Amino acid sequence: MSAVMEEKTFRGLREVAVLVFFASALFFFIALVTFSNEDAGWTHSGTTHNIANACGVFGAWLADFSLSFFGLCAYLFPAIIFWHGWLFCKGVKQPQEKILMALPWLGSIAAIISGTALLHLYVLRIGVELPRSTGGIVGEEIGDTALISLGNSGATLFLLVLLIAGITLITNLSWVKLMDIIGKYTVSLFQMVFRPALNSPQEKRLENPVDAAVIPPPKKKSSTKKNPSISVVPHIEQAVAKVVARVEKSSNSAKKAPPKPTKLYKSGESVLPALDLLDNREIRVIGYSQSDLEAMSRLVETILADFNVIVSVVDFHPGPVITRFELxxxxxxxxxxxxxxxxDLARALSVTSVRIVEIIPGKTVVGLEIPNREREMVTLRELLVSP
Structure with a gap:
């Protein structure tokens, strides 16, 4: 009797724990969805006394703290809480060894860190209100450090491998089996869609009756046999004459030597033509005016300020093809x-592309090269005259 009571008590406690898991996940998700920068939170004091967050003051603080640190990856936390509640509800037994118990948590940490860094590097803006960037504080630090240490391609490859490894540790997913399943269903879908079109001509051919081939009757062999007439003609002299003619022709072709190349001019001192033979280009100003350059300088500062990057344009150098701003x-x-x-700068400035010069020798500024609206023609005379 006591065992039955203990089982009922344990079942009731488990159901209560599952409800707590699900309610916490739902509360967390609602707090994140209804986040507003106007509410008082962890990073700022707020601009109004009315709380816009549906979960009140605590929800505003929780959402502000999570989104500030982890960016969009904070939306994974309600899913993780819900998943653990579901496992607890199903009664899935956890491994007893400490190393096996720690692997899913290590995978979660790796997936969140790599996810925040990738969001910071590649997802700059999204239609969700956030206190900081899409990767949060963690994504900014990890992403910038990986970008400086490994470069763009190396950082992307490292973070993707870390993300895949984290997902594998969390879900025990076999990527080989997943690719096999995807390939199997892809082949099945391809056969289901294209097999009728491929088999229809053959089926039509099989439906048509095959006409019987008309075989002519065999001819009767005549009883009388005729002896073949053999004529012997001597061709030995003609064959010998052909061989002699070929040998004479090959010997004549071998005797002909290729002609020696003739020199077009004698070697000696030569004088380069004068630069006066080239025409001077008409000086025509096509680039940006002084007022345009000032306006573009302010526009560049404003665009970067929208991304929380504060710079000041200290100088600009217009050229025939591009104009360089020093930031x-x-x-x-x-x-x-x-x-x-x-x-983002190229899109905001309405140009095809811009080039960032990170290091300019002898200066502490960063170069921003913007193509001119019309490129000036650089003549051959200007290239030869320039030092």
């Missing part, structure tokens, strides 16, 4: 953050 980053601003915003 002085504020204290604490990393050059790699400016480099990752090249496409």
């Amino acid at each position: 002085q980053p504020a204290a604490g601003v990393k050059v790699s953050r400016i480099s990752t915003l090249s496409k």
Whole structure:
């Protein structure tokens, strides 16, 4: 009787724990979805007394703290809580060894760290209100460090491998089996869609009756046999004459030597033509005017400020093909953050592309090269005259 009571008590406690898991996950998710920068939170004091978050003051603080540190990856926390509640509800037994128990948690940490860094590097803006960047504080630190240490391609490869490893440790997923399953269903879908079209001509051919081949009757052999007439004609002299003619022709072709190349001119001192033979280009100003350059300087500062990158344009140098702006980053601003915003700068400035020069010898500024609206023609005379 006591065993039955203990089982009922344990079942009731497990159901209560499952309800707590599910309610916590739902509360966390609602707090994240209804986050507002106007609410008082962990990073700021707020602008209004009314709390816009559906979960109240605690929900505003929880959402602000999670989104500030982990960015969009904070939305994984409600899913993780819900998943653990589901496992507890199903009564899935956890491994007894400490190493096996720690592997899913290590995988979760690896997946969240790599996910925040990838979001910071490649997802700059999204239609969700956030207190900081899409990767949060963790993504900014990990992503910028990996970008400086490993470069763009190396950092991306390292973070993707870390993300896949984390997912594998969490779910015990076999990627080989997953690829086999995807390939199997792809082949089945291909056969289901294209097999009728491929088999229809053959089926039509099989449906048509095959006409019987008409075989002519065999001819009767005549009883009388005729002896073949053999005529012997001597061809020995003609064959010998052909061989002699070929040998004479090959000997004549071997005797002909190739002609020696003739020199077009005698070697000696030569004088380069004068540069006066080339025409001077008409001086025509096509690039940006002084007012345009000033306006573009302010526009560049405003665009970068929208991404929390504070710089000041200290100088600009217009050229025949591109115009280079010299940017002085504020204290604490990393050059790699400016480099990752090249496409956003090009889109905001309505140009095809821009180039970020991270290091200019002899200066502490960062170069921003923008193509001119119309490129000036550089003549051959200008190239030869220039030092």
